[in-house]
Amino acid sequence: MKKRVGVYLAHPKPGSFNHALFEAVVDELHGQGVEVVAHDLYAEGFSPLLTAGETETVAASGAATDGQLALHRAEVATLDALVLVHPNWWGMPPAVLAGWVQRVMVPGVAYKLGTADGEPVGLLRAGRALVLNTSDTPETREREEFGDPLERIWAACVLPYVGVTDVRRRVFRTVTDSSDGERAQWLRQARQEAAALIG
Numbered sequence: 001m002k003k004r005v006g007v008y009l010a011h012p013k014p015g016s017f018n019h020a021l022f023e024a025v026v027d028e029l030h031g032q033g034v035e036v037v038a039h040d041l042y043a044e045g046f047s048p049l050l051t052a053g054e055t056e057t058v059a060a061s062g063a064a065t066d067g068q069l070a071l072h073r074a075e076v077a078t079l080d081a082l083v084l085v086h087p088n089w090w091g092m093p094p095a096v097l098a099g100w101v102q103r104v105m106v107p108g109v110a111y112k113l114g115t116a117d118g119e120p121v122g123l124l125r126a127g128r129a130l131v132l133n134t135s136d137t138p139e140t141r142e143r144e145e146f147g148d149p150l151e152r153i154w155a156a157c158v159l160p161y162v163g164v165t166d167v168r169r170r171v172f173r174t175v176t177d178s179s180d181g182e183r184a185q186w187l188r189q190a191r192q193e194a195a196a197l198i199g
Helices: 017-031 067-076 095-104 139-144 149-158 180-197
Strands: 004-009 035-040 081-087 128-135 166-173
Touching: 004 017, 017 035, 017 081, 017 128, 017 180, 067 095, 081 180, 128 149, 128 180, 139 166, 149 166, 166 180
Parallel strands: 004 035, 004 081, 081 128, 128 166
Antiparallel strands: none
């Protein structure tokens, strides 16, 4: 049976290096015979705005009335792996991706929780995830001054909570002043990471 991988892009500018990473990963996975569920969240107009009715953290969420949201929740439950592609903005993912997590990774879909102070049980069958980040912050400063907040967000806070135990991450930096040769090498690395994810 084919593996099914969701690839999610969060960058608003068409032609960005994030788009090139997204396209390279999708192409590589297709070439590996993977069934790819690919979403450019900005291009699709995914609404990141959490509604009052979507703030439950313990009881299983009710059925989504928004068709796009219902599709994303149904899809994420069927994936064998996830790939998230986004820039580092203020030590956070872009708002559209943060909102996607808050609206899609809900109780009854991505995890279950007996009590508010209890330990979550991840429900996603996707045991692996690859996070590809771009940054203009030098690695030493990111780690020593800021504590690499994106590493904490994905590898400690979000993905293990929903059952993803194998979290891989690659940061490409610094992007703004990078050469064509560097970008070509980074795209090759992104393809290698994608192939290894499903290997």
